[in-house]
Amino acid sequence: MTHPTKAQRDQGRAERNGFRFPQGVQPVDPLAPTPGYVVSFEQADGGGDEGWEEWPDRYVYEAVVSADRLASLARALFALLPSRVHPILDVLSEDVHRDVDPYIAYERVGLDRFFEEFEALRDWLLEDGLVGFGAMAEEPFLYVYIDEHKIVTVRCEASLRPVVEQTLGAFDLEELDELAAVDAVEHEHLSVLPWPEERAPALSPFEARLETLCDAWKLVLNLDDVANVDEEGRPVGVTPWKLLIRVGEPGEPHAPRRFETVVLASSLRDAYxxxxxxxxxxxxHTPTHDLQPPPGSESDHSSFASEPADSLEGRRATLLSAVRLLLDPTLRQAVDDASSDAARVVAVTPLQPCDQR
Structure with missing residues (x-):
């Protein structure tokens, strides 16, 4: 995962033979994609313990389009969804044992709410190489997703094939024998947002957008909170976790407050x-004057405004992100000293809101 400097971002997007790549996905090896799509068939699966209905037999379309046409294609495909959907968000992870942080809305939201945030954050969602997003509906079954490479995937039941193919055809996309996309060659993933070289005591612009979508799309971090394993399912034992937690909800009398914690724990549940x-x-145990924004802060809506010290008790907490860290010498010693049965908090850092939306 790479967070470029402003100078790197200002270099603009890559372009090959008239095909424009997203700013956050840069091919390293030669590649000249052909706009179009491939289609395949998947048999029914799904269901299980997470409350989802079984996914029916479905056709899968994977499409590539130049970046200057992606927004219009996305609108047209999302418009095929019914009035209530389950939004999806994936973030390339900083976790040392996991590649992606998956977010899902188990509760359906109105398609208008989905579109509202899509339009508000469109440039970020369609250009940033660290995020993929989309939405799905179960009746009729339709799944529309734009991944971190900005490859468009549509899964649909057979009855929706004509309208999906008609929509793709409206953008001059034809069926191909093979898809030539940026993920087929060596490439780089970049964020299009500024990222501090050192952690400031405030939300980053990336984290602020993540929080916005978690609220508007009712997203939750979809991780196993009991088993602490790597992507191959192997136990990793006690690990250092970095959690981003918000306490309180927007619109409450006291503004929400955000904290970053570092915890040694054998599971996400224990760390949380x-x-x-x-x-x-x-x-x-922290005087309210110690929670004020620093002198000269431009924020006029600090979450650290004076309030009773015990005001966090009973307020709703929201887990915004959770990643496992590399062991530096200090953390390694702490892990060696830690009990496998008890989580140990190493640090609690209050964070100010982000002024850059």
Missing amino acids: DASLEAIVDYAD
């Missing part, structure tokens, strides 16, 4: 529970 206890304890 220990973080909440530490955050409440931190607020109980």
Whole structure:
């Protein structure tokens, strides 16, 4: 994962033979994609323990289009969805044992709410090489997703094939024998947002957008909170976790407050529970004047406005992100000293809101 400097971002997007790539996905090896799509068939599967209905037999379309036409194609395909959908968001992860942080809305949201945030954050969603997003509906079954390479995937039941192919055809996309996309060659993933070289005591612009979508699209981080394993399912034991947690909801009398914690724990659930206890304890023992924004801060809506020290008790907490860290010497010693049965909080850092939306 790479966060470029402003100078790197200002170099603009790559273009090959008239095909424009997203700013956040840069091919390294030679590649000249041909706009078009491939189609395949998948048999029914799904269901299980997560509350989803079984996905029916479906056709899968994977499409590539130049970046200057992607927004219009996305609107046309999302418009095929019914009035209520399950939004999806994937973020390339900083976790040392996982490639992607998956977010899903188990509760359906109105398609108008989905479109509202899509339009508000369109440039970021369609250009940033660290995020993929989309939405799905179960009746009729339709799944529309734009991944971190900005390849468009549509899964649909047989009855929707004509309208999907008609929509793709309206953008001059024809069926190909093979898809030539940027993921077929060596390439780089970049964020189009500024990213501080050192962690500032405030949300980054990337994290602020993540929080916005979690609220508007009712997204939750879709991770196993009990088993601490790598992507091959192998246990990794006690690991250092970095969690981003918001306490409170927008619109409440007291503004929400955000905290970053570092915790040694054998599961996400233990790390989260220990973080909440530490955050409440931190607020109980921190004078309110210590929670004010620093002198000269331009923020006029700081979440650290004066409020009772115990105001965090009973307020709803939202887990915005959770990643496992590399072991530096300090953390390695802490892990060696930690009990496998008890989580240990190493740090609690209050974060100010982000002024750059």
